[in-house]
Amino acid sequence: MGRKTLGIFGKGRLIDKFCDYLADSHLPPESEAFLSCVDEVCFYNYGYKNEETFRKSKYFPKIYQKFKSLNVDVSVEPDFETFMASEVVVDASMPSIPPTLDKLADNLFRIHQPKYEGRRMHPWNKEEFDLIKKESARVLNDFWSKKEKNYGVDYRSYSSGASEGRVIFSPEDYNRDWNQSLETLRIVAGIDINYHLGLRCLKLLPFAVPMLLKRGEQIKKIVEQGKPLPVYLNLVNEPCVSSTLLAAVCPEIIPKLVAVASCDLDRIETVLNQKYNDIKSKEGLDKIQLAVSMTGFHDNDLNVPIIYPEMKVDEASFVKLFSKLDFATVYHFLIGEVNRNVINYVKGIGDINTEVSRSLLSAVVNSCKSIDKAYSVYPSINNRPLYNGYFQQINEKQGLFMIGPHRFRNGNVFPLVVRI
């Protein structure tokens, strides 16, 4: 297997932490796996006037040094088609977030924030619901009434605050994207009142939408030229919804597109089995190992952990165990564990980066290994599958990206049946 080129959109903290994870001397197998698959990383320069300014830009010199220390070649490519000739592409791009819109999203998020009773989300009663709806409308109307002023503040901040060498959008282009983000934010907030979404959907997705739609069009052009597409590992938040939007513009990318959704299932399984150890012993079911898989979306309260018996334990024992437990309590305990890293991170006490880096590394290594192997899957069936977002049908014609177990086969997603 010839080593591959890994294309990267973005050069922010995610990629910086990914380099740290690779370089961590405690993790030689992971680094080795990466280095056995990748010999070059190619950054897409989409926001700087030339390669020189890109190379001098924030974070890049540090990231460059880290990759070089791993003996990985680093290049910068301004041409989208050339960049997309990489075998695997990681989209870790982060759009610029206009300050007034950011503040609006913050306010809406605060208003919509669910209350918890223990680990369970407290359902809003009618009074609370009406109050939230009213308050949400007030905040939006208030913003709307100052729309022109807010736009002016944002554009000035954007154009004057841009670092040296940045490409500056014209006011017209900026205005188009700004309005698109505002409209998306309004729609997302409206949904969030009625059906709970999460932090990534509400606070990050609206700003990524203009970028995603443009990128989808660019990818479509490559398809129209009959050129092959790389494996596309998408980390733009929220990754399942952003992948759905990307695939709506360019459906040809569906088999190659993966919404990277980090979730530390090993840890969650350990915690789960430890917590219910006593009750398992009491029922004589010590040998039952409860395994966890994931479905749903990569956002708070939208990811759904699924518990099933492992080690060929018969369904009857599983049912017997849960007849002694309140399943809803077990489930919400798990949800809490799934979200714990995110919650700690938001509180500023946790490190979510290791989990993200681990998931990304698994996706990079296994997708690379699978390329040009049409009759093998990676990881192999002796290993736990990956849990990321991939295309799942919702009716005969359409689908969306949802988390589920999968492997890679010849650079394509190989979905597995979700056990419930």
Added chain:
Amino acid sequence: MNVSEFMQEEIMKAKTSVITLINELSKFNSGMAFPVKSEKKVRVDLDLWNDLFISSDKSIYHVYQDVKDSSWKLREEPLFSGRNYSCMTSFVVDGVKYAAAGYGKSRYRSADFGIDITNLADDENGRERKYVNVNLNSNRGFDGVGVLRGDDVYDVSIVGSHPDIGVVKVPLEELVEKDSLTIDSTDLRKYTLYENQNKQQHAPLKVHKNKLYLGQDRKVKVLTLNGEVDSEVEIPAPGNIKVIEVDNDGNVFSGIDNGMIYRNREEFYAGKEFRSITKMCRGKFEGREGVFFMGELEHGGIGSVMFKDKEQKKAYSDKGLVDFWYNNSTHKKNIVLLTKSGLIIDNQIVNLLEDSNKSNLKFRQIYVGGN
């Protein structure tokens, strides 16, 4: 509510949130809709002329044309080795090139025979190796292997013809999650596409344009994809058929022991110097169309051509000639000769063997895929 129902409900809640979101976004911008997956049913048939395979006693080597400078190269390590390979084919699945070789024919009584399959990766780490073993007591192996395709790009089956059994068909999907498949007497029926009624001397097989041509009972039988015999197109031969070739127009050539070849029911006599026909094809020689054929190595070493008017000419009289192949595809006309010292491709000597450490190997056959 049981555990399963509870989880289904939780999934539905999450799904409803996101489905509602996408629905609302699509009202604002038609580009933000639910994606529709396009069905990947287009079959990709690559011209495999740029990949040749040459076999020695127990190895098959890959010769390929470098896309950068069009030069021909021989891969250092054999693609297959260690078994008595008797036949091979190559094919493309989802853009990946594969080769498969049937083995088992041995002068020693062996308990198994089968098919080895690999992609054509350029180094050992990238090789994807799969094995089909048939555990039946037979001292013979597969005489022919081929590839059948369904609608989906991955729906590919490998077929092998065996003189004791008939035609075995293994869907390659069965090998996706494992490296090997062992077929024994209990599950042989599941994999038998067509059962031989009598034990045959040989069971030559040719798959051409998704049709199976099987040499059996002194005739070439055409099998459907379900393994049924199309009795209307049986082509009789006056001897045991050893090899079958089909040209692009559907003309069937069958090589038999006493040196006759048949183009459908029309006879061509190869000549006394050929004990049996090991290869034939249709092509142009000196501007005239004819049928090329070749005898077994020890008696032949000479390629011959028979023109339409039955005039016969020695086409390749070099005693060192071991095998040949003629590409009769619609857009290319190439000829490859395998001699004792190397390959001659389009009249150009490619000294792949002399220049390598493989000059001591006795290469016997060339295979080119793309059926």
